[in-house]
Amino acid sequence: MLKLQDGIVELYRKVSTSLPNDVEEALQRAYQEEPPGVTRESLSAVIENIRIARSEARPICQDTGVPTFYVQIPRQLSQIEVRETIIxxxxRATREIPLRANAVDCITERNSGDNTGKLFPIIYxxxxxxxxxxxxxMLKGGGSENLGQTYKLPLSELKAQRDFEGIKRCVIDAVFKAxxxxxPPYTIGVAIGASKDQVTYLSKKQLLRRLDEEHPSAELARLERDILEAVNSLGIGPLGFGGRFTALSVKVDCASRHPASYFVDVSFSCWANRRGRLVWG
Amino acid sequence: MGIKAFAMKPERLETPLDEQTVRELRIGDMVLLNGLVVTGRDRVHKFLFGKTPEELTLPVELNGLVLYHCGPLVRSTTTGYEIVSAGPTTSARMDIYEPWVIEKFGIRGIIGKGGMGEETVVAMKNCGCVYFHAVSGAAALLAKCINKVVNVWQEETFGTTEAMWILELEDFPAVVTIDAHGNSLHDDVLRESEKVYRSFMGDNNG
Structure with missing residues (x-):
């Protein structure tokens, strides 16, 4: 498993110091389309930052996040061994790249110093x-993670019923509060389903999708476009300075729900939507 | 250092800042910060809250200085420390402590992201302090605007991220988004977005 360990360290390096090309292209487009002013100037600094981070192999953001792994494992491999290799x-990645140590023990308040701790990193x-x-x-910082919201429909304060309009209202509410x-500009993951743990997992997993990839269901693809347009009409804009690009993309998925339940979960990624894939074997 | 962050011409500022300089700044101004700043996030704020400068032995005089909401990514080198990436953290978490810190410690500027709440905006107006919004997430670029690490305080107790780092800045780019006159770009954006929000929630019809 030593070679796999090397591969995972390199995955950490790539994900922490560079952005996927679809995300960078979307940020470039936002820069081109925002009118002159502080919003546009700040986006130019964002783009310059991406260039510096890649060319000098420095983490894009000092908050290298909670490392979150989604592993598809062949049946002949051991989960225990892959988990130990990831840890x-x-x-090593924390020391060598370096990453910021983010694992804090909730009882002692001590930081472990190496990004490992109880259920840390997160591995699915x-x-x-x-x-x-x-x-x-996925390396997702604490700032965007803190903005996630879970809703149970119907919800009278948003006049949100159990339908696509209700889902849209939840996302608008979450972005308005954020x-x-x-x-921002955020990438937003949304999930609908039967239980709150499941929709939270599923909404965050949407952040792994390429920004230009639409949902295979035409109805959900339409909902994704509709919500994106609504969210961007809020005018919060890049960095919250006001502007047209509050979000780069909205990704929706759903699981079957219980007749009595209708959970909607919203996950946020900051503009530095850091994700990457290692295929091994 | 020639970091190309802002194409429009910003104003260069040197810390420590005096009240007059601070009062002249307005929201939307672009600045380049130079001189000493100290970092402080959750742990430093919690520590300073309820205390006065007289009771403490701090590594640097905070009066007139700029406080940076940042938990830097740091590498130890043979000669000391290297700041690898150092962008702003979300300032709203510091809101419950900040009016006290501004008032008692004489802070003239805060660097952060996302803006701050009403009580902090009032404290800034009363005491003469502004909020410099750094480019959120542009941590590699911003680290290159840090000339050197002068000192670090409480690294052992608070940990590297939460320690107070005393840093020297060179042409660190930022935008004034809360000024010392009670204006906040964040409040303006909030109010505008609230109109749209209400139209979506159907409250406009009633």
Whole structure:
């Protein structure tokens, strides 16, 4: 598993110091389309920052986040071994890249110093029929994580019923409350389903999708476009300075729900939507 | 250092700042900050809250200085420390402590992101302090505007992220988004977005 460990360290390096091309292109487009002023000037600094981070292999943001792994594991591989390899790679990446140490013990308030701790990093496994191991890594900072919201519909304060209009109202509400606190333009993940743990997992997982990838369901693809347009009409703008690009993309997915339940969860990524994939074997 | 952050011509400021300089700034002004700043986030604020400068032995005189809401990413080197990435953290978390810190410690400027709440805006107006919004997430670029690490305080107790780092800035770009006259760009954006928000929620019809 030593070679896999090297691969995961390199995945950490790539994800922390560079952005996926679809995200960078979307930020470039925002820069082109925002009118002159502080918003546009700040976006030019954002783009310059991406260039510096990549060319000097410095983390894009000092908050290298809670490392979150989505692992598709072939049946012949051991979850325990892959987990242990990820943990060792995390310690090495923290030292070698470096990453900011973010794992704080809630009882002692001590920072472990190496980004490992109880259930830290977060690792989700899913068995696959494929022969190859696929590891997706998301590095998401605390600022955008803190803005996530869960709703239970119907909700009278938003006049939100159990339908697509109700879902849209939830997302508008979450973005309005977020304002510029979590480094917009945001990528927004939304999920609808039967239980709050499931929708929270699913909404965050949407942030792994490419920004230009629409949902295969035409209805959800339309909802994604509709919500994006609504959210951007709020005018909060890049960094919260006012402008047209409050979000770069909205990604929606749903699970079947219980007749009595209708949970809607909203997850935010900051503009530095850091994700990457390692395919091994 | 020639970091190209702002194309429009910003004003260069040197810390410590005096009240007159601060009062002349207005929201929307672009500035380049130079001189000493100290970092302070959740732990430093919690520590300073309820205390006065006379009771404490701090590594630097805070009066007139700029406080940076930042938990930097730092690498130890053979000669000391290197700041690798150092962008702003969300300032709203410091709101419950900040009026006290501004008032008692004589802070003239705060660097952060996302803006601050009403009580902090009032304290800034009363005491003569402004909020410099750094480019959120532009941490690699901003680290290059930090010339050197002068000192670090409470690293052992608070940890590297939460320690107070005393840094020397060179042409660190920022935008004034809360001035010392009670104006806040964040409040303006909030009010405008609230109109749209209400139209979506159907409250305009009633």
């Amino acid at each position: 060792e790679a995390t310690k 496994f899913e068995e696959t029929r494929e022969d190859r191991l696929i590891i997706d890594l 304002q510029g606190k979590g480094c």
